[in-house]
Amino acid sequence: MALRSLATRKTLALGLNSTRLTQSRALQTFSLPDLPYDYGALEPAISGEIMQLHHQKHHQTYITNYNKALEQLQEAIQKGDSSTVVKLQTAIKFNGGGHINHSIFWNNLAPIREGGGEPPKGSLGWAIDTNFGSLESLVQKINAEGAALQGSGWVWLGLDKELKKLVVETTANQDPLVTKRPHLVPLLGIDVWEHAYYLQYKNVRPDYLKNIWKVINWKYASGVYEKESA
Amino acid sequence: MAAATSMVTSSSFTFPSQGLRLPTRSHPCMKPQQRRFLRKYASNVITATYELKPPPYSLNALEPHMSRETLEYHWGKHHRTYVENLNKQVVGTDLEGLSLEDIITVTYNKGDILPAFNSAAQAWNHDFFWESMKPGGGGKPSGDLLDLIERDFGSFERFTEEFKSAAATQFGSGWAWLAYKANRLGVENAVNPWPSENDKKLVIVKSPNAVNPLVWDYFPLLTIDVWEHAFYLDFQNRRADYISMFMEKLVSWEAVNARLENAKAQAAEREMEEERMKNEEEWKPTDDDDDDDDDEGLEMYVDSDDDSEAE
Numbered sequence: 311m312a313l314r315s316l317a318t319r320k321t322l323a324l325g326l327n328s329t330r331l332t333q334s335r336a337l338q339t340f341s342l343p344d345l346p347y348d349y350g351a352l353e354p355a356i357s358g359e360i361m362q363l364h365h366q367k368h369h370q371t372y373i374t375n376y377n378k379a380l381e382q383l384q385e386a387i388q389k390g391d392s393s394t395v396v397k398l399q400t401a402i403k404f405n406g407g408g409h410i411n412h413s414i415f416w417n418n419l420a421p422i423r424e425g426g427g428e429p430p431k432g433s434l435g436w437a438i439d440t441n442f443g444s445l446e447s448l449v450q451k452i453n454a455e456g457a458a459l460q461g462s463g464w465v466w467l468g469l470d471k472e473l474k475k476l477v478v479e480t481t482a483n484q485d486p487l488v489t490k491r492p493h494l495v496p497l498l499g500i501d502v503w504e505h506a507y508y509l510q511y512k513n514v515r516p517d518y519l520k521n522i523w524k525v526i527n528w529k530y531a532s533g534v535y536e537k538e539s540a
Numbered sequence: 541m542a543a544a545t546s547m548v549t550s551s552s553f554t555f556p557s558q559g560l561r562l563p564t565r566s567h568p569c570m571k572p573q574q575r576r577f578l579r580k581y582a583s584n585v586i587t588a589t590y591e592l593k594p595p596p597y598s599l600n601a602l603e604p605h606m607s608r609e610t611l612e613y614h615w616g617k618h619h620r621t622y623v624e625n626l627n628k629q630v631v632g633t634d635l636e637g638l639s640l641e642d643i644i645t646v647t648y649n650k651g652d653i654l655p656a657f658n659s660a661a662q663a664w665n666h667d668f669f670w671e672s673m674k675p676g677g678g679g680k681p682s683g684d685l686l687d688l689i690e691r692d693f694g695s696f697e698r699f700t701e702e703f704k705s706a707a708a709t710q711f712g713s714g715w716a717w718l719a720y721k722a723n724r725l726g727v728e729n730a731v732n733p734w735p736s737e738n739d740k741k742l743v744i745v746k747s748p749n750a751v752n753p754l755v756w757d758y759f760p761l762l763t764i765d766v767w768e769h770a771f772y773l774d775f776q777n778r779r780a781d782y783i784s785m786f787m788e789k790l791v792s793w794e795a796v797n798a799r800l801e802n803a804k805a806q807a808a809e810r811e812m813e814e815e816r817m818k819n820e821e822e823w824k825p826t827d828d829d830d831d832d833d834d835d836e837g838l839e840m841y842v843d844s845d846d847d848s849e850a851e
Binding site for chain 2: 368400508512
């Protein structure tokens, strides 16, 4: 399957597929990444019903609309239609951001039997203690900011590569962390859109935030931290 | 202007809601002396200045379109929390005693939003939302309202399409509105210096989070809540289905009508007031002895060489 799609992309790039001759280069489109675990594997912290809807419906919709917007953007660029190019920016930020953020989020979670909830060790663990005093203190801060966020958005643990420190930030809607400051790298993001928890926790977002730590995948966050702080 | 204050926990009508005034259960207000007495103890006692008003129908009355469970959470938890938070944020501050709509305007602060805005606006928005719906709602409006819709949108069908589209494309949390815009430009807070009959228009607007058209000085007529909590239990991710259901089965055109009449009346009153003030200005005495300020104002624009300040 992978080979076939590789061949298709190459064919497109060489312009051998006649219907694509009008396009000077192939447009990379995106598809829904598989979850590295079953929908029900994060229970009882996050229900299987939520995971399935969140992945198959919400994330998929962002991807579908992102691809659509990119196609329209490419066309507008080729035609020199500046008005459309600019008009598409919100759709791209929103849907592209949705794709970016959720892709990170699935990696931020892991079933308990695969290390979900195990505290960070190594350099990230040390950096957390240095920046926040303790893991508990960091968790408290993230939960407070996540609960206080009005409307829809995300709460992040990020690495500020410029200032060389860990920070807790929130972003609105589907704005990726990098829109807050360009040198921010997301290590861990928690989705606080209502769709992320409503069926299970209803209006009690603080309960969702309290419970999600049981399935947070610190191994992934550590990996990103080590790579980006090298 | 101030909302009626009452310590009693059973529901009483305290919100001045724009337009539709519903029949309320009569409720004895606390005697003024008692109220003052309680204020002295305000440090420990949260005076319930604003109360959670129930929807004008029972929580299961909108079934099967909007479930009782949704109303129980949406009204019983979300709306209630906004009201409780509002009271906590207002007590002991300058905002205490103001009408809800005044609090909204003050805390919107021209976009530089102050903390109590979210609670105040969301308390208002949800009241307005419940009153925008009714059991057996939907269908088409009639009379003046339908005429205006057809004038400003071409047809009722096109209005419906545009309203549904606004509701579907509000990114993140927020609201879609039908509003009456009288002599205001299509830009926030801009007053049309050359108002005309053509300015009095119906418009569809969408707003994020807690923002509502009161902050742009429009008259809201109809709203749909598109925060996910409004539809997730019944429709999950299918926002478009929720919006269609709302239009077809729940909209209370009576409420919208009543609000439109009220809006037109208020707009007319405002116009008369502005005329009156303009006439007063024109007849103001221009005696030099009296008003130095006026002359100073003129001089600023007449002579740019002279940069001397006040005389």
